[in-house]
Amino acid sequence: MKTVLHKAGTRGHANHGWLNSYHTFSFSGYQDPERVHFGALRVLNDDTVAQGLGFGKHPHENMEIVSIPLEGDLHHQDSTGRNEIIRQHDVQIMSAGSGIAHSEMNANKDRPVKFLQIWVFPKEINIKPRYEQKSFKPEDRLNQVLTVVAPDDEKAVWINQDAWFSLANLEAGFETGYKVRKAGNGVYAFVIKGQVSINGQELEMRDGLGIWETEALDIKAGTDAEILLIDVPMNFREA
Incomplete structure (x- = not known):
């Protein structure tokens, strides 16, 4: 088993006023050759956007882009005509494929929006751009690991x-496991809230832990906690 630990305080940070962003991996003005990606996971940004503001329309191609609101609502518009509100407990994905332009704005005029923006290198390049979002009830992940993004699960x-x-939303003291979904994949665990132990490594809020060359994870919540597990190929073809 191999691991890489990224403590919350070691992340890149950029505060633009309207955007306060923490970067787990190299992004924009934050560049660290030791932290470019974890397998096919390229970007994990922890963003807070001021009320009424956001990212103007800009292009992407050949990247899988996942948005997970933690607080507040995002207003998404793109060049395919999509015009959607993404709310807390929703998960959105945009397959940029052969090319798409989109904007992400804070839909709230009275409070910031906090969300995770995650990029994964695609399996196939130049596909037709695709968009999907679904809502997942918090109670469906209480003391269990709930799949929200997948290539083979119609519920995700x-x-x-x-x-x-x-x-997963875990109560203090709860223990569970996770089996890596495909041989050759690794798992990047990100602690959204609380304290957890994964394969014996103690983690706190916004810490990240990459684990590979193992088949399973042992997870124990030290406090009430919320975690995100990102299971990705460690060897892939970059577009």
């Missing part, structure tokens, strides 16, 4: 990669 949002995202 679809991703153009052999990758699986799972969310």
Whole structure:
């Protein structure tokens, strides 16, 4: 088993006023050759956007882009005509494929929106751009690991990669396990809230732990906690 630990305080940070962003991996002005990606996981940004503001329309191609609101609502518009509100407990994915332009704005005029923006390298390049979002009830992930992004599960949002995202809300003291979904994949665990131990490694809020060359994870919540598990190929073809 191999691991890489990224403590919350070691992340890149950029505060633009309207956007306060923490970068687990190299992004924009934050560049660290030791932290470019974890397998096919390229970006994990922890963003807070001021009320009424956001990212103007900009292009992407050949990237799987996942947005997970933690607080507040996002207003998504794109060049395919999509005009959607993404709310807390929703998970959204946009397969940029052959090319798409989109904007992500804070839909709230009275409070910030907090969300995770995650990029995964695709399995197939230049596919037709695709968009999907679904809502997942918090009670459905209480003391269990719930798959929310997958290439093979109609209950989850679809991703153009052999990758699986799972969310879990764990009560203090609860113990569970996770089996890696495909041989050769690794798992990047991100603690959204609380304290957990994964394969013996103690983690706190916003810490990240990458684990590979193992078949399973042992997870124990030290406090009430919320975690995200990102199961991705460690060897992949970059677009």
